[in-house]
Amino acid sequence: MTSFIETQFPVSKLSKESYKERMANYSQTLTGLGKWWGRKPLILVRAAILGLLMPCSNNPQKDREIFLKILTMDEEGLWRRKKASIPIKEIAANLTPFEKERWLSIDTKEEKSKIKSNTTKEEKRELQKLVFSRLTYDEKLQYCNRPEQIEGPSPAAWKDINSHLGTHAESLPELVQELGKCQFGHIPRVGDCFCGGGSVPFEAARIGCDAFGSDLNPVATLLTWAALNIIGSGEAVMEVVRKAQQEVYDSVDSQITKWGIEHNEHGWRAEYYIYCVEVVCPECRWRVPLAPSWVIGEGTKTIAVLVPDFENQRFDINIKSDVSSEEIKTARENGTMKNSRLICPNADCPAHNAPLPIGNVRGDESGQGLRLWENQDLMPRPDDVFQERLYCIRWLETNADEKGNKHTIKHYLSPNSNDLQREEIVLSLLKERFEEWQEKGYVPSAKIEAGIKTNEPIRTRGWTHWHHLFNPRQLLVHGLISSYIYNYNKDIEIVTGMLGIGRCANWNSKLSQWLADGANEKGAQTFSNQALNTLYNYMVRPLKALETSWYLNITNYSISTNSMVQPLDSRFISLERDIWITDPPYADAIMYHELSEFFLAWYEKKLKLIFPNWYNDSKRALAIQGSSEGFRNGMVETYRNSANHMPDNSVQIVMFTHQDPSVWADLALILWASGLRVTSAWCIATETDASGFKAGNYVQGTVLLILRKHISNETAFLDEIYPQVETEVKEQLNRMLFLEDKEDPNFGDTDYQLAAYAAALRVLTKYKAIEDIDVQRELSKVRQKNEKNPLELVIENAVKIACDYLVPTGIQTHTWKQLAPEERFYLKGLEIESHGEHRNGAYQELARGFGIREYKNMQASEKANQTRLMTATEFKNKNLDDKEGFGSSLLRNLLFAVNETVKNEETSAGKIWLRTELGQQYWNKRREIIELLRYLTGIGMSTSMAHWKKDADAARLLVGAVENDHI
Ligand SMILES: C[S@@+](CC[C@H](N)C(=O)[O-])C[C@H]1O[C@@H](n2cnc3c(N)ncnc32)[C@H](O)[C@@H]1O
Ligand SMILES: [Zn+2]
Incomplete structure (x- = not known):
């Protein structure tokens, strides 16, 4: 049987749907659980599994129509997903003059069109439908839910689907199970041995497959476990979880209130504390607070102003709100730390006009500037280079009016002596508990192991333990929350609590930036990029501002199939699966193993308690990563093993980021050596629009390579390959052109080039061996810069053929x-x-x-x-x-x-x-x-x-x- 996905795939529509899912940000189904890098869109996984299970008929157009129906990506499905009303302006723009006459009246006073007042509800619906049908796919999506947010196809659509596929389904799981039984004799069993945040196992389970997920990293498997067992647990369990979360919050809140550490003398509650680093200027010896900008809020027009205190050779920091735009500009320009250089605000200092590299301030050269912190250090010691200084607090003043309605006013203020005293109390409360809390695992105790990403906190701040990335207030509040998690009874509650702590850590560390732009004025997350960048000024959230991190904000679904999750090196999978779908850490330079230790430090001890069979280590040494020969061998072992753990008639999918031919050639070599052959490839734009990112010209796409087990024993010579590739490329392009819909194009220019890559791989990997390529040698070769893998030439040649074949219209x-x-x-x-x-x-x-x-x-x-x-x-x-x-x-x-x-x-x-x-x-x-x-x-x-x-x-x-x- 040939699968639908081996012959066609609606790449354009899926790219749009993936984009929509991405744009939903934290309301994406799984992201609410916690941070994982490089999550794949669920709609892509859904389409991949269904595309694999759906057989091809001899009518490709009909196949496509049915496939889109299953995904509610056809006209009727989109209409079912429509949730928002099309506004009148859009309606007017899409009607003929005649229709306008029929439906609209002009409000002459406001010069606006209106729907005629006598229009009935049904008629309005009819009008919406008429206009909706005229919108492009992208335009329609603006008014729609995502496919996962609705029940699925309508009864009428199911009739068509069943009649085309010979099934009797009334829901996605029923369809999936019928198709699975047909192909494999049972409910399809899907596995992902690089499961990360759990997109593949979760989506597989949600649409009715038995799911298995494993990842080397226990932080990843914890997220995957939670996806399946918390998000997939149904409403009753969610009720229990919500109650437990509320109880913890209330207990912490009452303890904090009793301590009096987050309220001021007027009874106001603190919402944010903003800190900066302070150093002694090596030139003038003044104490200088550091920040790239002294703007606190563009919206509230709030700034910090440095006022020299000549006697003590330091600066007071005054906070002013409602200032002029001129003052905002000055505050922005007067940042004391720009481009890693100290600009001394003391006008008489040489470093006022000639900024000093931070290395000089830190004393990098003398080698004795930065002291390495010790475990019990909770604050800088008085003679440390970098001191930390609280300079602004945002307070919430809440009053009730006569009717009892509450009103909140926000105030930005400099800390007063009472505030500083409260800081002292926080520190002493923490000190009293610190040892015990470390012992029990309420706060981290692990050392930071040096590494590519983890070196930064050590090198730039002297922080040697994970808890050094948090200030005393953060440790005290997180530790307190953490201590209550043990009062929970069930696994689900404890895991919910752990992930809550993880989210708090991400949104509340000394690496959380204060965002001053108008739309925000709030704290950012630690991992706003894939690094551990230390900051000169940062924010601290008291309990009040942790609410959004602590409480789980998810929609839950009922998953009734079997699922299993465990931390495991991908090379050692021993489970048989009908379908493997993997997204290996290939050509994505994310250092999962290092970054995840930030979270692991908070989870370590609890993990062992709940999952006694899991390990609680990031297993850095085993992480597959990079592009070296070691990496290639790790990949071959993984895929050889997965090929051995799937039936002969099955298909697997490998996803990777679309890049240049050398990346393709390497992967081809790996998969080929693993005993897999390529049957097709599709590229879906999955990354957010590049304008959302800072720099770089990267191609934004995820390639799905569709693979089958190798069966042939044929061999060939490289020369024989070239003419075959040429034929294959042309045939592939013809098939795509034949299927193309002029009105609603599926393929873009780059898709045709990509098809050439795939065609080359299809020809190459068809053979058991190519006489003049020694695969083993190629795999273990240490390649010089610019040195090409022999497959690369074949692939490059295929792209040339495609380019020449696709004559511009x-x-x-x-x-x-x-x-x-x-x-x-x-x-x-x-x-x-x-x-x-x-x-x-x-x-x-x-x-x-x-x-x-x-x-x-x-x-x-x-x-x-x-x-x-x-x-x-x-x-x-x-x-x-x-x-x-x-x-x-x-x-x-x-x-x-x-x-x-x-x-x-x-x-x-x-x-x-x-x-x-x-x-x-x-x-x-x-x-x-x-x-x-x-x-x-x-x-x-x-x-x-x-x-x-x-x-x-x-x-x-x-x-x-x-x-x-x-x-
Ligand atoms: C690209 S991510 C997968 C993301 C996932 N598809 C998602 O949607 O969240 C690759 C994963 O491979 C994992 N990994 C790295 N080396 C591994 C190994 N030797 N065995 C298993 N997993 C490994 C990383 O921890 C990472 O989570
Ligand atoms: Zn100075």
């Missing part, structure tokens, strides 16, 4: 064949640009496909996600003198002729240029010249190519001139 194949690689690159580049492609990576890949190295001289912008090619007038006469390459090509001359036409506002100069430059060619190649000019004309018509408009018009005029030209 409007150009004839024989014209295309005569063009130089640079010309093809430029023409194809314009085509993808007109499709809205601006990612640098896409152009890079194209250049690779045409085998050209240098294309910077054709680019108008290299900025991330703003990549585009120069227009004719932007080129001007650039490179025209070149004897070879693009500068000397026919196309380049045509572009210059266009430039001349624009410049002179008529065609003769351009025409004369072509006549003289091209000589006889001008007459011989007239047909091609006209064709290319027409192509440029067409480019200017695309709505996203406004910058081409005038050049395109000129190209059009030039076509006329050339057509009518005579000797």
